[in-house]
Amino acid sequence: MTLQQERPRTGPLSEPERHYLSKPDRVREDRRFVTGKGRYVADLIRPDTLHVALVASPHPHARIGAIDTSAALQVPGVVAVLTGDELAAETEPLRQYLDVPEVQWWPLAVGSTRYAGEWVAAVVADSRAVAEDGAELVVVDYEPLPFVIDPEVAAGKDSPLVHPTHGTNVMADRHFAWGDVAGNRALADRTTTVRTRWNRNSTVPLETFGVIAAWDPHRELLDVWASIQMPQFPEQVAGSLRIPTNQVRVHFDVDVGGSYGVKRGIKHAVLAGFLARRLGRTVALIEDRSENMHGGDFHGPDRIFEVELAYTDKGDITHIRIDVLDDEGAYPGRSPLQLAKPIGAIVGPYRITSAEYHAKAVVTNKTGQVAVRGFGQSPTNYAIEAAVDAVARDLGMDRIELRRRNFIKRDEFPFRIPSGTEYDSGDYETVLEKGIAAADLAALIAERDELRGKGYLAGIGVASCLEPGGGNAIFENIMNPKNDKTTFPEACRIRVDGEGAVTAVISISSAGQAHETMVATLVGEELGISPDRIAVVRADSLSGFPSQSPVGSRMTIVLGQAIHGAAGELKNKLRIIGAHQLGLPVDEVDYRDGAVVSGSNPDVRLSWGELVAIAHRKQHLMPPGMQPGLEMVHVAHTPRSGTLTSPEGTVQLYPTYSFELHLVLAAVDPGTAKVELKRYVVAHDCGTVINPDVVRGMVYGGTAHGIGVALYEQFAFSPEGQPLTSSFMDYLLPSSHEVPRIVDVEHCTPSPYTSHGQKGAGEAGYMGAPAAVASAVNDALNGVGAAPLHSLPIKPSDIWSALRAAEQESS
Amino acid sequence: MKPVDFELHRPETLAEALELLAEHGADGKVLAGGQSLIPLLNFRLARPDHVIDLGRIGALRAIRRNTDALVIGAMVTYHQAERSAAVAETAPLVSAALPHVAHQGIRARGTIGGSVAHGDPAAELPAVFSALDATMVAVSRRGTREIAARDFFLANLVTALEEDELLAEIRVAPVPARTGAAFNEVGRRHGDFALAGAGAQLTLTDDATVSSARIALTGVSAKPFRATEAENTLVGQRVDERLWRRAADVVRRDVDPAADLHATADYRRDVAGTIVERALAAAAARALGNRTGSMEATG
Known part of the structure; x- marks a missing residue:
């Protein structure tokens, strides 16, 4: 290894000035994970908690008739059985990101079941085993309906419909053409087309999804502990439950045992939250592996690609066309947005100046799909690379040589690709x-x-x-022009307490990405303080600040930006305090490794301890009008975000x-x-x-x-x-x-x-x-x-x- | 994935276990390592009222060499057998097969008797014991019964054991000199149930003629499979590469594999032949190098 x-050749910090960044250092999370001392959601279950087991549909598509829960309710220890109709009467459907108002989705099937494994009823009991005993006794009257499993069949005219009121299984059908398509095709001597099949897989976490919900009717507060990696989680749970967002407190100080995109869990949390409110008890829904694999809606992209490359006899690729059909499973939810992200890297690392992209999302009677590591990029990369290899075979050319020949060259950056994104x-x-x-x-x-x-x-x-x-959110706008969202922010609080100790506060949970190490390293680097001395803690969704989720390496990039901002504001405040005390103009002092130092005479300085003392308890030494304390919150947007998709379909992803x-x-x-x-x-x-x-x-x-x-x-x-x-x-x-x-x-x-x-x-x-x-x-x-x-x-x-x-x- | 409620019994002696079986055999299951039964319980595919755990009965954990047989106690773990010199010398095909059984962790808990009594045609040991004409010793409060392997494995996961009977031990005749064995399998991953598995044991005469051949196959039939026809083509023939190929073709003709998510039936059929050919070649090479059989070694 x-x-x-x-x-680095550029950048705000060149390496000689770095103390901690990029240096080999321990990963602070490793100790608790390696010793088995992580704190996962199932570790937080208290003895008085009720447990949920699910009744799953055996049919890929069936009308739901009567549901007989009487036998289940007679099992000693079973507290309640909830059906889809009862749930739907008191909740809003789960969010759809596409403009598909006829597609209604609840945590439990309503009216009909649309895939084998879909949850039809929830049984709540004193223990998980008893809940499973009850689930076996729920009798559901199913009337099987025609179903469709093959996405190409689903896209056809005569297919059975997964959501009949929507009128088609096609949920999104977007065509794009960028650059001089005709001209670039004319430049080519040859074309090669490769059809590739990326079958359905996923990131399969060691820990299944789990959620605990507790409702306090006196405080009017729903507490949620969950194994999540999901943007807008608290908002969506509150929205479905028809309660204000400030009555949902999601705790982020919960270790997540693997995710890479799939720990979304809105339906689980809405279900558990609803039960907690209705029963007035703490309710845990910890998926078992079968529920997770069949009904957890965490499968990944399931795609058929056709990639056409046009190129010269010498091997210069002039144009790329990508057609993709994605099988979303029964409920599209957020998954079709994964067709948009590859637009930002539609030509791969190659200098191809025109592109066509046709992305179609269909529903079938299969388990739902969700975001998976890379949000659709890895399947697209595979399809492009398979086509590049085919070009090499066609030309009898070395595959590495062909790639080298078509690479964007180092002096061409930033490089604008035909879809409008700049690398x-x-x-x-x-x-x-x-x-x-x-x-x-x-x-x-x-x-x-x-x-x-x-x-x-x-x-x-x-x-x-x-x-x-x-992790820019602009793909929502690309796939659904009615949605004019461009991005979502991340934030960090840096606080220096009265004793001078530094704590960084974040409001996200982590699924093994070592965010605590990342935050401590960056705060340490910014402040010139050893990362070992910096505490990193997690606020909950009500005590924290705007923050989304660790997707698309947002924490390193966007949270990193927030840390840089908060640290900069903190250093600025310390410089003002220091300059005031030293009797120097602010622009004549520097912040260096925890002290404020005169720019002309390094012996003239104010130490960290003195600065902290002034800020916290020596008001008489503070610059007039300055707020006491050392608390800095910085909210940062994704760099280069903030523009909508242009009418021509170009976009900075x-x-x-x-x-x-x-x-x-x-x-x-x-x-x-x-x-x-x-x-x-x-x-x-x-x-x-x-x-x-x-x-x-x-x-x-x-x-x-x-x-x-x-x-x-x-x-x-x-x-x-x-x-x-x-x-x-x-x-x-x-x-x-x-x-x-x-x-x-x-x-x-x-x-x-x-x-x-x-x-x-x-x-x-x-x-x-x-x-x-x-x-x-x-x-x-x-x-x-x-x-x-x-x-x-x-x-x-x-x-x-x-x-x-x-x-x-x-x- | 929680089992249906059951009563767990943990007898200390074989006699106690047989009493419990006599009482609860009809609605009970024997726990012998748990590498198959525990998942079946958790999936609720097995729903016994009583589970009788043999884990505390030390008498079933021994490997012995009698004058005419190697005796493997039913509760001997794969791991224990894998490390046993007696098994290696007396039943080299068993030794050759054991490293192919799942993973180390499973071999540490899973037992030889558990695998045999489970009777899975995809598992290594039922096929190997079939090919070796092993004797299964079943005990009950009614007495002791010796069952030949060919009469023991009746169908997929069905054996000749009665409800009140316990598999106590497995007896295998020791191999003569100039015997070699090899086991090969192809799975999608290491440790998976094989797409096809093949074991071969050959005994040669001094002039390198096959005097005895045993061929076991896994994953290619609804029952543990012994390739008798292929064995017959070998006996009396001189060791030769073409001979292995001929036997392989007979195996391809005789097996009846099923298709599933992991492989087509045609693939399994062809590969069964390929790995039989390889196992035969390796077994022959070992037999040629093995001048002393276990009979001599054990006196």
């Missing part, structure tokens, strides 16, 4: 060279050829991909663009068609690194996740609409046996638009690994004249079939 940190910075060629050096490409090729000589199929995979960072290059060597056993990854190198550039171990962890974990997508993971359904992946026996997560040693090489091209030059890293590895592993398998197949595979996951039997087909063709 190597980690090389380049000195902030990058040096793709240097990262490529670092990857080639780390992998020792010549040796890698020799090893591949040696394996081939031994009778193995062997291939090298390559992928060069972008990770948009910063995310503010920063990280880059990664993958090189993989795969061997395939010709007898069993099993893939073994022999070597794995990632060269990665996310601008200024805050903590090297955290970035490395993201790269490793994201790559492992991507390997899972490429070779193992799928939420599959039978033609009858039944889920085939009911447990971890069938949903195959890669283990340490399947994930090879990953070599990570870092490069740093700072972003000119962020507080410290940082970019996103939360989706690192995952952005390129599915494309790279598929590329390696296809190189192996190509080596024996077999056709490439373009559907993930690639199973041994898929490779075996491709090999048999090639044999038959040649014989």
